[in-house]
């Protein structure tokens with residue numbers, strides 16, 4: 020695949036460096052207004068739909084409290100709402116992205132938060148969905164325990180990983196290392212469509228917190 024990879028649009032490629040948190044926040048400050056249109060129309064971003072399809076198969080209870088980590092403008096929240104989920108909260112690094120998410124009126128609560136720092140969330144969620152956040156940063160496989168910390172016992176995490184990031188930084192080895200350090204179990208790793216007009220596929224991680 021590496022030799023055949025098409026040139027990645029610079030608006031995406033700027034995120035594929037190992038950006039510091041403030042730089043990441045600055046990227047999304049500039050991107051919030053045009054994000055939905057560019058991602059969906061220009062880049063064929065289908066990761067939220069893929070993740071929500073998997074979520075619906077695994078979380079039948081539409082009243083289950085759900086946390087959308089890295090909710091951005093709310094693409095996944097909107098789809099969860101359309102699927103009938105009634106208790107959706109969201110966290111994101113970027114106030115500008117959160118503003119867009121709030122305007123959808125599908126989230127009960129939205130917070131500004133940084134997954135790489137302390138996440139001050141009670142473990143009240145039956146499921147966490149995390150779409151489009153995991154990509155090229157080598158600390159990200161080690162942040163999965165923070166998602167698990169938000170869950171009730173037996174709760175579920177559905178998270179996507181950008182397929183280019185998956186290969187570029189060696190997620191398979193990093194995930195194995197993270198699992199050894201933090202004792203969590205991957206239920207499955209599935210192939211999904213991701214940025215279809217950029218030739219970038221994705222992975223869908225399903226992780227269940229031990230009961």
Ligand SMILES: C[S@@+](CC[C@H](N)C(=O)[O-])C[C@H]1O[C@@H](n2cnc3c(N)ncnc32)[C@H](O)[C@@H]1O
Nearest residue numbers: 047089090091094111112113133134135150151
């Ligand atoms: C590609 S967007 C995905 C947004 C949304 N989930 C979607 O699928 O459209 C990545 C999002 O992750 C957020 N993000 C990046 N690093 C983060 C961090 N350390 N903590 C919380 N959110 C973060 C960004 O602000 C941005 O909104």
